[in-house]
Amino acid sequence: MPDQLLFAIEVTLNGLMAGVLYALVALGFVLIFKASGIFNYAQGVMALFAALTLVGIMEGQVPFEHLINATFGTEIHGFGWEVPALLAILLTMVTMVLFAWLVNWLVLRHLVGQEPIILFMATIGLAYFLEGFGDMMWGSDIKALDVGLPQGINSWIDETTLDLFGYGFFIDNLDIAATIIAAILVAVLVAFSQYTKQGRALRAVADDHQAALSVGISLNFIWVLTWSIAGFVALVAGIMWGTKSGVQFSLSLIALKALPVLMLGGFTSIPGAIVGGLIIGVGEKLFEFLVGPLVGGATENWFAYVLALIFLVFRPQGLFGERIIERV
């Protein structure tokens, strides 16, 4: 096989795996949008906050360390222990559930029946609040996150492809892990929404609030549940991106990449979020590989948005918009 083709295949594979990460973030949006019609601008910041909390707990940081030291003139620097990754993930999840409950209790409960734009504005406020709150709680320095996921080049794939084609594929172990975890996550989410009582209730609430109430579904419970699941998805995305590029503010900006994914896949479709993520991931990498050299590179920054724009013009409901709504 010619080198160019092999290289293109490698780029495609890498694109697929990057796409999985986009899909993860987009999933968080879809879940909340489906159940409550709210476009949650804070989803990206939730991923950042989850990652910050996870690192903080693992490293035994004292929450609000700087604030406490500055206020009381103390010299606290951590608890002096380290928490194992699995336990820290559990504790972070508890934090995210608590956050979901607080958001519902303090904000959304008071905005029931308001225009979508009002709810959207509320989540913008929420995003900035959470960003500042996360900084205050855990500090604003860039942190490395290592929960024990494999990293670096997968030497088996490298060697095998080298033997077969005389060209070694560079595939990151972390990307492989992310793909497997995302696949499991999606399978669990689908099983949850199709086969469980809570999943059925969630779909019911997404369809009609009044009818849901009339069969005995508590809207508050479902909303806390949805935000908790979105928090969980944010945590998974936060772990992946945090491991890849460090836990830092720019993590919250991955939410912006989720937007074109949503426009492709449709805001209400779980399969759409996944396919959309993969298309953007692959498209971005291939476009850079094929067209990048002709236009001087850096196409990855804008490719996704241009693609989304084209979709907005020709198929505003996204790839899966209408059709899937009916079937789900």
Add this chain to the structure above:
Amino acid sequence: MKDTADSHVTEDGRTIGGTLLDLRGITLRFGGVEAIKNISFDIRQGEIRAIIGPNGAGKSSMLNVISGFYNPQEGEVWFRGEKRPAMKPFQVARSGVARTFQNIALFDGMSVLDNIMTGRLNDMHAGLVAQMIWKGKAEREEVENRARVERIIDFLEIQHIRKTPVGRLPYGLKKRVELARALAAEPDLLLLDEPMAGMNVEEKEDMSRYILDVNDEMGTTIALIEHDMGVVMDISDRVVVMDYGRKIGDGTPDEVRNNPQVIDAYLGVAHD
């Protein structure tokens, strides 16, 4: 069965029992507007109770008070002999009151079967993981609930549309699916908000028959709002008449029909 102090047998052989729901001095206001003014009436076990009145009389508001969608400013709701505290609609639903809506509230994206299954959500208690992998208690519950739902589907003769997404159904069938979902919860009290609105004569006859059958065969107590006087007089045991938020009549269809106030206000016919 013999007539006792709080139960009697109707001409067609159904047993009407004691008071199931008792509304005492209900007043409901929206801002300065009084939608319901100091209304009291009761609904007895096993009966079909109709609420009638002209548009804007407060009938739907009354139903919304019973189902917990509105909380009245004054008055008490007694259910099964106990005073009911202020409740959210979903709590009322869980306490055994099911309802349908005037404008049909179904889950359009779900199939007919799934829609009706939501009526049984509160009878599922298996753990989350068990439900996801379909094992043990979850499987038994699902099978049991499914069987009950299938009986209701047979009862209302909607087998042929079981798998159809509700959004694609014609109006009359949607109304029937909504009734099926309410029945799936096996309620003690079934509230129907204009079950025959917008139907043609044949559909109305069908719906009347279903309502009578539900009441007769399942023993479900039914309170309904209806505009069609003929239908109301035919199927209900007792009728409450409302006008401008007040109760202007209450009794058997015959009593109500001959009540001058009702004739005045509702039928708009002069009487000398």
